[in-house]
Amino acid sequence: MEKTIIDRPATRNSCVLCAPLGASIVFQGIEGCLPLLHGSQGCATYIRRYLISHFREPVDIASSNFSEESAIFGGKENLKKALSNLITQYQPRLIGVASTCLSETIGDDVRAILKEYRKENQGSPLPEMVNVSTPSYHGSHWDGFWKTVLAVVTQLSSQEEPVRQRLNVFPGLVSTADLRHLREIFTDFGISFSILPDYADSLDSDAWDNYHSLHEGGTPLSEIRAMGRAEFSLDLGQALTAEDSASGYLAKNSGVTRLSCGWPVGINESDAFFRLLSRISSQPVPEKYRQERSRLLDAYYDGHKYMFGKRAVVYGSPEMVAAIVSMLKEIGVIPVFCSTADTDFAGIEERVIELRPDFLIGSSKGYQISRKTGIPLLRAGFPIHDRFGGQRELLLGYRGTQRFFDHLVNVVIAGVQDSSPGGYAYV
Ligand code: SF4
Structure with missing residues (x-):
């Protein structure tokens, strides 16, 4: 497989999403944390829409709500007002402030604003605050995600805690x-x-009896x-x-x-x-995982006749693509084209038409290519917003691989079945 950089004047239908979106997911994964985007209302609305369509949960993302005036003179006062409102209305334990394209472009120094806010409110009980710089013209949602993990650990971890075997x-x-x-x-x-x-x-989450702020x-x-x-x-x-x-x-x-x-x-x-x-x-692998491994191997033997020699296009996060490609090689599938964001969906579509793989593996955003070419898409990664339960698709471990492999074999079997003039009742 050769590395291809597609040379085009502009991105069309990008494979990546915006950086504060990745930051918002990280902040949603911390106890008592509320994400606050420093920028315009539209950024928070877009990100909320994306997260809700994938996770199917209510997602609160606050915004410092830039106006024309803040876009010109800076958003310091908006950010301070947003912090005060959130503290009053939500009482969060942590406020995670992610910047957006607009606040980065005008050069707001969020760290300095937070410092000033803390100083002005000395004596009042304040939540922890973490800030991360996430201009989307300088990174994808994956970059925003990892930058936020780093920012949280850098700004919150402490040397004063006792040493732990952890x-x-x-x-x-x-x-x-x-x-x-x-x-x-x-x-x-x-x-x-x-x-x-x-x-x-x-x-x-599980079902709620009452609304949780x-x-x-x-x-x-x-x-x-x-x-x-x-x-x-x-x-x-x-x-x-x-x-x-x-x-x-x-x-x-x-x-x-x-x-x-x-x-x-x-x-x-x-x-x-x-x-x-x-x-x-210093423990052996528990027996239940040995059994899961053995069942997976058995499934590989059983599914080999369907999978061997098939050709795949895979796109998504670098971690997911590398892992899926490693697994595909175990089962004799040839990954003919892989993308971890160095092209856009227009570029992927060109390669799919040229290479005619047997299936695509990646997020829902490849659906239009699948529909246009008739090549099936096995959904994996983020976002999955045209199927139910995409947020809880298990992929990791022998158990997750088993689930994924079963789906993949069935995609191939369904393709044979659907394209056969007589149909098969037994494959
Ligand atoms: S303006 Fe930037 S931060 Fe806001 S939604 Fe668009 S890409 Fe994301």
């Missing part, structure tokens, strides 16, 4: 089912852990403060450098050992992940 986990933009599965795995190994962010409950669940602030005193940090996905990652910051400033592995998808990556946990915990 594992910090930075999983990236995985599904809520993946977060729950990770919790289950670490618990089964007897590992004390903190996952940041953890939006499994806040963005995929703030989401429930999320990484406890006490655990974030203690991250600098943990023994290990684990990055899932290997796209980040030490400088860009919270684990790198903790290693450099607090001596926390930095570990990383790919998303555990497929046999090889899952084996590496479980081996790592076995080493950290």
Whole structure:
């Protein structure tokens, strides 16, 4: 597979979303946190719409609500007023302030404004405040996500906490089912852990009897403060450098050992992940995961006749694409074109028409290509807003791979069935 950079004068139908969107997901995954976008109302509305369509939960995102005047003279007073309103109306434990294109362009110094606000309100009980710079012309939602994880750890972790035998986990933009599965795995190994962010409950909650002004669940602030005193940090996905990652910051400033592995998808990556946990915990891999691995292998044998030699186009986050490609190679599928945002959907469409793969794997945003070319799309990643339950699609571990593999085989079988003149009742 050769690397292709598509040369065009403008992006059409971008594969990436805006940076404060990634920041908002991270803030939603922290206990008692309210995201506040410093910019115009439209940014918050767009991001809320996107998150609600994927997660199907109410999502509150505040805005400092720029007017023409603030766009010219700066948004300092708007931001201070927004902070006061949020504190009065929501009583959050943390306000996560992400900048937007507009506030970055005019050069508002959000960190200095927060400092000034704290000084002006000395003596009043104030929540924690974290700020992150997320201009969308300088990064995607994945960049915004990782920058926010780094900002939260940099601004909240403390050296004054006691040392703990603990594992910090930075999983990236995985599904809520993946977060729950990770919790289950670490618990089964007897590992004390903190996952940041953890939006499994806040963005995929149970039914409410009463309206909650703030989401429930999320990484406890006490655990974030203690991250600098943990023994290990684990990055899932290997796209980040030490400088860009919270684990790198903790290693450099607090001596926390930095570990990383790919998303555990497929046999090889899952084996590496479980081996790592076995080493950290000095425990053998629990029997139930050995059985899941064995069932997955058996499914690979059974599904081989459908999958071998098939050709795939995969697009999405760098972590997800790398993991899925590793798994596809295990089952004899050839990834003919992969995109992690170095092209747009217009570019992907050109390659799909040229290469005629057997299926596409990626977010809902590839649906129009699928519809136009008749090539099936297996939805994975973010956003999935044209199917129900996209926020809780399990992908990680032997169990998640099993689910994904079953869906993939069925996509191929359905294609054979649908294109056969006589149809098949038995494939
Ligand atoms: S103006 Fe920038 S920050 Fe706001 S929605 Fe558009 S891309 Fe996102």
